[in-house]
Amino acid sequence: MKKSQLIIIGSGPAGYAAAIYTARAAIQTQMFIGEEAGGQLMYTTEVENYPGFPQGILGSKLMTDMQAQAEKFGTQIERQFVTAVDFSNRPFCIWTQAPEGVTAHQLVKLPHSEYLKQVEKIKQLAPAVESESVLITTGATSIMLGVPGEKEFLGRGVSTCAVCDAAFFKDKTTFVVGGGNAALEDALALAKFASSVTIVHRRDQFRASQIMQDRVLKNEKIKVLWNTSLEEIKGEQTVKAIVIKQVNGLQTLPADGVFIAVGHRPMTSIFHDQVELDSHGYITTRFSLTQAGLEQAGQHLSDQGLIQYPSMTSVEGVFAAGDVVDVRYKQAITAAGQGCQAGLDAQWWLESQV
Numbered sequence: 001m002k003k004s005q006l007i008i009i010g011s012g013p014a015g016y017a018a019a020i021y022t023a024r025a026a027i028q029t030q031m032f033i034g035e036e037a038g039g040q041l042m043y044t045t046e047v048e049n050y051p052g053f054p055q056g057i058l059g060s061k062l063m064t065d066m067q068a069q070a071e072k073f074g075t076q077i078e079r080q081f082v083t084a085v086d087f088s089n090r091p092f093c094i095w096t097q098a099p100e101g102v103t104a105h106q107l108v109k110l111p112h113s114e115y116l117k118q119v120e121k122i123k124q125l126a127p128a129v130e131s132e133s134v135l136i137t138t139g140a141t142s143i144m145l146g147v148p149g150e151k152e153f154l155g156r157g158v159s160t161c162a163v164c165d166a167a168f169f170k171d172k173t174t175f176v177v178g179g180g181n182a183a184l185e186d187a188l189a190l191a192k193f194a195s196s197v198t199i200v201h202r203r204d205q206f207r208a209s210q211i212m213q214d215r216v217l218k219n220e221k222i223k224v225l226w227n228t229s230l231e232e233i234k235g236e237q238t239v240k241a242i243v244i245k246q247v248n249g250l251q252t253l254p255a256d257g258v259f260i261a262v263g264h265r266p267m268t269s270i271f272h273d274q275v276e277l278d279s280h281g282y283i284t285t286r287f288s289l290t291q292a293g294l295e296q297a298g299q300h301l302s303d304q305g306l307i308q309y310p311s312m313t314s315v316e317g318v319f320a321a322g323d324v325v326d327v328r329y330k331q332a333i334t335a336a337g338q339g340c341q342a343g344l345d346a347q348w349w350l351e352s353q354v
Contacts, residue, residue, distance in 0.1 A: 004030040006346055007094055007131040008075075009082045010267070011037040013332045014322025015137035016066035017339030018346070022135075023073035025347045030129065032096065034081045034105075037067065040139065040160070040323075041332055048167065050332055062332070083107050084122040085134070087274045087315045092134050093127035112269045119270075132353070133317045133346050136275075136283060137339060138267040140323040140330070144260060145177065149233030157239025158258050162186035163331070165257075171195045172256035175242060177230050179203060183261035184212040190259065191221040198223045198253075200230050200244060233258055266324050276314035282327050283320040286310045287341070289328055309349055311342035319346050 006022055008015050011033040023029045041047065041059035048056040071077060081104040084095040098104040099121040107118060142160035144150055150158055159165040162176070166189045174194040176187045179201040190197045199216070204226050206213050216222050231250060232243040242255045266281045276284045278292055286297040287310040300308045311319045321342035322335035 002030075002129040003091065004028050004129055004131040005350060006030070006133045006135060007032065007092070007129065008135045008137060009085075009094075010034075010136060010138035010322075010324070011067070012041065012063070012137060012139050012322060013066065013336035014139070014324075014339035014342070015135075016063070016070050017336040018135055018137065018321060018343035019070035019075040020066070020073060021340055021343035022347055023070060023075040026074075027347055027350060029070075029074070030076045030078060030131070031070065032078045032080055032082045032094075033067075034079070037063070037079070040142070046168075047164070047332065049164065080128075081105065081107070082270065084119050085270060085274055086123065086127075087134070087318050090317060091130035091132055092317070094129045094131060094134075095122050095125065096128040097122055097125050110269070112272050115269050116272075133319070133350055135342050135346055136271065136313070136318070136320040136324055137322045137335075137342075138324050139335075140264040140266040140282075140326075142260060143263045143265055145230060145262065147230055147232055149235065149239075150258075150260070153233055153235055153239050153258075156237065157235060157256060158233060158260065160260050161330070162189040162259050162261070165259075166190045166193050169194045169257045173254055174198070174257040174259065175200055175230075175253075175255055176259045176261055177201075178261035178263075179206045179208065180261070180263065181208045181212050182263065183259075184208045184216045186259050186261045187216055187222050188219065190257075191219050194221070194257070196223070197221055198225060200225050200228050200242075202227065202229045230258070264323070264330065268324060274315070275318055275320070278327070280327070283313055283325050285313055285320050285325055287338075288325060309345045311338065311345045312349070317349065319349075 005028040008031040046056045047059050080096040086093040098107045099118050170193045172194050173196050174190050175198050177200045187197050229245045231245045234241040243252050268281050284292045286307050297307045313320050319342045321338035
């Protein structure tokens with residue numbers, strides 16, 4: 001059985017940044033990146049708001065460059081999914097196997113209730129690796145609608161981040177799907193650039209906070225289609241139109257951009273019952289911007305009043321960073337920053353165990 005000092009589960013800016021720091025510090029670092037390495041940035045065309053690239057950079061290139069940098073310092077990259085973990089004792093156990101008849105790719109995407117039926121079978125097998133510490137950077141995925149054209153035009157007119165992409169839609173006709181705070185924030189961000197912004201919402205009232213509703217409804221650039229659902233996204237090389245459904249039937253509207261803002265789902269199914277999660281499934285650390293995070297932080301203050309190992313989860317020796325923790329910002333730069341912090345925390349904690 002393989003043994004490691006640090007296992008990083010997941011990739012993306014948080015995972016790669018952490019690996020750069022730990023491997024460079026001569027920590028034996030093994031990184032399981034699955035089959036879809038790089039996270040959501042792999043579906044982003046040009047990234048213009050990551051510092052250091054005044055001309056912008058392709059999201060996929062940014063991720064492959066980060067991976068190359070991590071490997072340069074000795075990070076061992078494993079193109080396998082982690083299918084089960086056991087954090088009850090150290091060294092921690094990691095499995096990459098899947099039960100007969102189920103692929104690892106299918107397994108990690110199962111609902112938690114279905115996954116639990118498989119995990120007992122997995123844990124009857126010998127673990128693939130043991131590790132003194134673990135860093136979770138599995139990220140979060142945007143909840144998609146599953147309508148025709150959505151997947152095909154992702155990155156070519158369909159986006160899940162207006163803060164990231166609004167500037168690309170200057171003087172364009174745009175639509176935002178959703179009714180919560182995220183959707184309204186996206187609409188306000190787009191209104192600074194787009195010629196028109198229309199919110200498509202399937203109910204007759206928003207779920208967002210009242211202050212956000214007031215800002216949106218007072219903005220002359222923003223219109224709302226109530227009791228309306230998005231049925232299809234059409235285009236050629238890029239988005240050209242959308243099909244909506246209202247009480248009186250279907251209607252096709254011209255469109256340059258469609259922003260899906262119905263929420264994010266943290267990729268934490270395999271960590272249920274292993275580390276503390278919040279009510280939305282995000283991993284809680286001492287750095288979390290939630291009540292649970294504050295409580296954890298308050299329980300781990302040094303004599304100088306400083307939070308000890310802020311990126312540590314509820315399990316000593318298990319850390320987390322990036323969108324799997326971040327309930328608010330969800331930007332590449334914040335994920336990378338958290339990855340750096342978690343990498344340093346893991347390094348310092350491992351050194352303290354000697």
